[in-house]
Amino acid sequence: xxxPQDVGGRHGFGPLILEQDEPLFHAPWxxxxxxxxxxxxxxxxWSIDQTRWARENRAPAEYYATSYYKLWILAVERLLVEHGLxxxxxxxxxKALFETVPPKRVLKAQDVAAVxxxxxxVDRDPGPVKPRFxxxxxxxxxxxxxxxxxxxxxxxxxxxGRIEALRGYHVFADAxxxxxxxxxxxxxxxxxxxxxxxxxxxxxxxxxSIDAWEPYLEHV
Numbered sequence: 001x002x003x004p005q006d007v008g009g010r011h012g013f014g015p016l017i018l019e020q021d022e023p024l025f026h027a028p029w030x031x032x033x034x035x036x037x038x039x040x041x042x043x044x045x046w047s048i049d050q051t052r053w054a055r056e057n058r059a060p061a062e063y064y065a066t067s068y069y070k071l072w073i074l075a076v077e078r079l080l081v082e083h084g085l086x087x088x089x090x091x092x093x094x095k096a097l098f099e100t101v102p103p104k105r106v107l108k109a110q111d112v113a114a115v116x117x118x119x120x121x122v123d124r125d126p127g128p129v130k131p132r133f134x135x136x137x138x139x140x141x142x143x144x145x146x147x148x149x150x151x152x153x154x155x156x157x158x159x160x161g162r163i164e165a166l167r168g169y170h171v172f173a174d175a176x177x178x179x180x181x182x183x184x185x186x187x188x189x190x191x192x193x194x195x196x197x198x199x200x201x202x203x204x205x206x207x208x209s210i211d212a213w214e215p216y217l218e219h220v
Contacts, residue, residue, distance in 0.1 A: 002145060002154060004063035005056045009155035033069040040076045042107035042115060045083040049176035053149040054078045124184040126169035131186040137163045138220040139190060149177035152216045160220055161192040172213055186214045
């Protein structure tokens with residue numbers, strides 16, 4: 001998706017200002033937003049990629065005017081409604097009003113630390129599927145312009161780079177964002193000369209590395 005979240009290399013957004021001794025949260029409600037998102041995701045009705053897509057799939061004016069954790073809340077609201085766990089009327093009232101789809105799982109308070117430590121591994125067994133590329137190969141990223149979720153940055157599309165490393169066989173985020181967690185592909189680190197991406201204004205010695213799934217790549 002060529003959405004508002006994909007701003008790498010674009011001008012007009014100002015410098016990245018780092019806050020000295022920045023706290024983890026700037027307001028108490030942000031802690032709650034994180035907790036609600038984790039608890040809702042733990043119910044097992046959607047993947048982390050679907051959560052990302054629910055945050056991204058917004059008009060630019062809304063996206064840029066919305067704070068980080070508010071986007072999280074808006075996303076989880078959308079997912080709860082889409083999966084039948086909550087109705088819009090209940091969101092408006094702030095309480096349960098109907099019998100809705102029951103959760104597949106419930107994250108108990110005493111289990112939070114262990115669940116977070118375990119995470120949600122996305123590596124898969126490739127079986128007989130062999131990688132198409134080897135470290136050192138020159139590749140070109142495909143010029144993909146999908147309407148849905150994509151993890152290939154816009155600035156790195158249709159560019160020539162070099163395979164630096166093979167990172168394993170992982171769930172394909174683009175398919176996972178559509179609800180299909182059964183699709184997996186080989187993942188590579190690809191290195192680009194900065195001038196390939198940014199032109200002659202970039203430093204000649206700089207490089208940019210991204211992780212890219214195999215369907216994003218072609219042999220040069």
